[in-house]
Amino acid sequence: MSYNIIYFDNNSTTQTDPRVVEEMLPYFTEHYGNPSSVRNKYGFEASAAVNLATRRIRDTIGNQSAKIIYTSGATESINMALTGTITATGIRRIITSPSEHSAVLDTCRYLESLGVEIEYISIDSLGMLNYSELEERLADKRPSLVTLMGANNEIGVTHDLLRIRELCTFHKAVFHSDCTQLYGKTSDFNQFTLPDLVSLSAHKFYGPKGIGSLFINSKSIKIEPLLRGGGQQDGLRAGTLPVPLIVGIGKACEIAHTERDFDMAVYHVCRNELMEVMKKCPEVKLNGSPDHRIPNNxxxxxxxxxxxxxxxxLKDFALSSAAACKSSSGKTSHVLKSIGLTPEQIKSCIRIGIGRFNTTSEAVKLRKQLTAKIKELRKKKSDGK
Structure with missing residues (x-):
């Protein structure tokens, strides 16, 4: 089914790139072997496809020694990184921020119920981290796991992964980053080697839903598996590998890397067009830092x-008022609350997510209709209608 609606909700999920689908299809009906059964042709082909996807992912970050663990998505990767590290190492303190994705915060709350201490670094009204506070907390030399995202899923604010890496290295802390929103929305892919652990979901960068990965950049990192069974993926994540999905994430990563300059250009042109709304309607304010943010948000x-x-x-457009997980549950955005917005203000926020397949003309159309509709609704309110 094709909808006559322009999609601007790309921070929620993205269209699977047709080139990714094309590469996946043969592994459903032709090369459908089990990659663990390498003694027959079908299994060997499947195993080779998994190895190719892994090489492609490693190529994008420039780290051929990184261990790539395939998961069902970033939520599982985050759970594996946090719970698995705490269980394997005996670390009893996690340092995070109140604006992290709920997959991080809910996992931290679970670990807190098991006796792990959770500390929250404050953020300012632009969504920026207080790095001095992070340094102060790490200075006591207690064994710590730091989990801070690469880019925020609601307000698009980016954190300085290099600065966090340096602090964690100096104070011997393990560093995990949820980079689900950052991957594919930056020209600097080398930064994905900075955290010890990186979580991703393919559907955020034009790959299929149901597949994600956990990058383990440091050989010294110990993780206890969440799932046990057949011993796949070096015993870290049991279960038959979903070859078509793994082929998909590998191809999506390759495209995101090789076409990053094109994607960045699309994001910047469309974003600059949509920023004009604030000139036409001065009462419209941008949530999050204007300087430190991913370009598509x-x-x-x-x-x-x-x-x-x-x-x-705005019937011609697909937009959102919060993170998809918040919209479906009806909960108030904890991210917008953390930057100081009131409950009433939170109800007046919209999120626009620009995608690879959006055009300048679509951005112009949204800018014009959004501006007109804001003025129309404001007039109705002033007229008491």
Whole structure:
């Protein structure tokens, strides 16, 4: 089914790139062997496809020694990184921030119930980390696991992974980063080698849903598996490997890396066009740092306008008012709350996620309709309608 709606919700999920689908299809119906059964032709072909995907991923980050663990998505990767590290190492303190994805925060709350101490680094009104506070907390030399995201899924703010890496190295802390939103939205892929552990989901960068990965960049890192069974993936994640999905994430990573300059150009041109909304409607404010953010994300606070009403009125576009997991549960955004927005202000925020397949003309159309609809709804409110 094809919808006559322009999709601008690419921080929620992305269209699977047709080139990724094309590469996956033969592994459903032709090369369908089990990669663990390498003594027959089908299994050997499947195993070779998995190895190729792994090489492609390693190539994008420039680290051929990185261990790539395939998971069902970033949520599982995050659970594996945090719970697996805590269990294997005996570390009893995690340092994180209140603006992390719920997959991190919920896992931390679970570990807290088991006696692990959770400490939160404060962020400012632009969503920026207090790095001095992180350094102060690490200075006591207690064994720690630091988990801080590469880019925020709601307001797009990026964190300085190199600075965090340096602090963690100096104070001998393990560093995990949820880079789900950062991968494919930066020209610098080498930064994905900075954390000890990196979590990703393919569907955020034009790959298939249901597959993610955990990069283990340091050989000294110990992780206890969440799943046990057949001993696949060096015993770290049991279960028959989903070859078509692994082929898909490998191809999606390759495209994200080789075409990064094209993607960045699309994001910047469309974002600059949509930023014009703030000139036409001065009451519209940008949530998050204007300087330290991924280029495909805009999160607007439109005072006095209900975001759900606005999104419903913009029938030609697919937008969101919060992270997809928050929208489906009806919960208030903890990210927007953490940067100081009131409950009423949070109800007046929309998120625009620009994608690889968006065009400048689509951004112009959204800018014009968004501007007009804001003015229309504001007039109705002032008229008491």
């Amino acid at each position: 805009l999160n607007f606070l439109i005072e006095g306008i209900d975001s759900d009403t606005l999104i419903t009125e």
